[in-house]
Amino acid sequence: MDLSRISVVVRMRSARQAIDLGFVMACAWWKPLFLSWLIPSALLYFLLTVLFHHQSWVAIWGVWWFKPLLDRAPIYIAGQALFDVKTSPLQCVKALPQLYKSDCLPWLTWRRLSPSRSYDLPVTVLEKLKGKARQSRLRQLHRENANAAICLTMVCIHLEWLLTLGAVGLALLMIPEEINVASQAWFVPQEGPMLWVQSLLSYFAMAFVAPFYTMAGFALYLSRRIDLEGWDIEIRFRHLAAKQARKPAAGLAAACLICFFAGPSFFDPPVWAAEISAQNKGPKSGSASSRAPEYERVKKQILEILAGDDFHKPVMTQGWRLKKRDAENPNGAALPEWFIRFVEFLEQNNAGPNRIAAWFGRGARVLEFLMWSGLAFLTLYLLLRYREGLEAFARNAAAKKQQGHPPNRLFAPDVRPESLPEDVPTQVRRLWQRGAARPALSLLYRATLSKLMHIGDFVFHEGHTEGECLAIVKQSGEAALCDYTMRLTLLWQALAYGHHAPQSEAVEALLTQWEALFQHGQ
Amino acid sequence: MSRIPLDTQYQVETPEGIDLEAALAGPVVRILAYAIDLILRSIVLTVLMIVLFFAGKTGMGLFLVLSFLLEWFYPVLFEVYAGGQTPGKKAMQIAVVNDDLTPICWSPALVRNLLRAADFFPFFYLGGLICMALGSKFQRLGDLAAGSLVIYREPPKAALSLPNRPPRSPQLSLSLEDQVAVIAFTQRHGQLSRARQQELAEILSDVLPCGSDQAVGHLQGIGIWLLGDRGETTSL
Known part of the structure; x- marks a missing residue:
């Protein structure tokens, strides 16, 4: 057993990962494994078919029963391939009788239904143990991975069935719908050629699953031995010993x-x-000094x-970056001459670093004070210099703020009775005589509208213009009111929009009429 | 035969030059995970059917809609929101990830699960199984299309007990792999038989300064030293 030639990665694996490794092994060595199972089993299948051609079940059952023997050839080949030894077909054929013979009877009788077959078979095939020795070995192996081996067997049994049924189903899919086939007879055939077809398909399903099943079991066995014997450790130790010996x-x-x-x-x-x-x-103190x-x-x-060069790898990088001026001309104007001389002077005069720091500390205080004062002066100066502009700005802002709130009534006059004076005509006359024509007429108009609304029960809305109010009054058909409102509206419109002041007589006439209409009519 | 040693490890190198490693999960463990999910779904559907049976035709309609949603979106939702693990996968300690080993996101999860129809062909997921068994990364058709992988997510193993030996500093240069091997030799002292330990230690008897009868103890001491126990000299 030359572990340095092993063809799988040797490490500790969980049981499930070992099964996966088995699948990888089966794929990698597919051809020899598949053929070594297929050819002997095909011979057996053919033989049984010829002998029992009336009972189709005998052939497939026979192959199934002889699985513990048929599974041995793939394991033998894998055992060789694991250490990178290629088994020629001739070698394999020569080895087969010995393989099949060893411990054949127990495997075909009471051990036939062992659920961990693929895990146990390598002990028979590769270690060639029998009887008590085999049992103690198995006891050791079965402390781990045994459950996984049983799971593997269960899954593989189902896989064989699924493959068989899937193949039948695929064949059914290929038959056109026009041809009437009893599909039930395909899946569970009772008689005739379908029985043979199903038997053949089951056989191929077994042949297809067998390499995966045996390799997964072999990988479980392998992983257990790696754990038990520390193969990974041995490989590294041998490597280390060889390295030191060189x-x-x-x-x-x-x-x-x-x-x-x-x-x-x-x-x-x-x-x-x-x-x-x-x-x-x-121990060697004597030779230490020598x-x-x-x-x-x-x-x-x-x-x-x-x-040397081995430990210094030169790396060339290219790219744009800023030049360092100081580095280019060390005597350049980065620092003025006087400053250098000043520093030299400080050093020569024994100005220790502490004193320099203290000096600079005091200087910094002064500088800080100066800067703060400067800022204060500057603020004051700016405030004084631009005080007018600032004032105007502040006023503007205030005005804007006022404009920001829209008035409750911009164009519509306030017509609530409480907003009007007690004696409207007197108030209007007073305003008129004072020359305030617009407020006077406005007050009269507002008072009229208010009276119309609250006494005459006319309904005006906020959006009504003077003309619309007039039209509403006209609809009522009251001639006196209508005539009065029309005259007042015309006068008010002439003043408000045309800036055309009315005659004093006209206003006086309106006031008199107003008293007649609204005050005495209450 | 092939000279690259066979293994199920999958490696990705990130742009930062870090190697990420994961063990790929093969067909058997995935079949078992699927079986668990199938059983769970069947139980839920049976309960739903019994409950909705009393709601007459409306109930049956509702049952059909729910069973459709359960069939197609049960894996998607679990994979996206439960770290790539449906309950079955969680029980088997496997998980779905993108093929750069990042957590699976919506579109790959949808693609790989909607393409189960392709994997189902012709019957019983045979297409997917064959694809998985023969492919190099155990991917079924949906995984190939979505660029996803199924990997193991096993909890870390419990620490093993160490033999009671005084730590010894190694007096030969040990590569990283050698150090790992010596540590494994120390940690697995309970698993390896005494004779086998002696056999393994004797491989290094020419290298070690002690006699071959003390080699096991010496190597275990080195292993303990490598694991960080410096004994009395720690105070230095």
């Missing part, structure tokens, strides 16, 4: 030394170094190697 004996010491010096970059430094040096002091020059030499060598 180095000459003197090289080993040198390697240790190099590790000692280069150690800090790979291992936790203090403990390791301390332990090594302690050991050097311990080795000192060698240490120096090796150390020098190591430093040389570390400084």
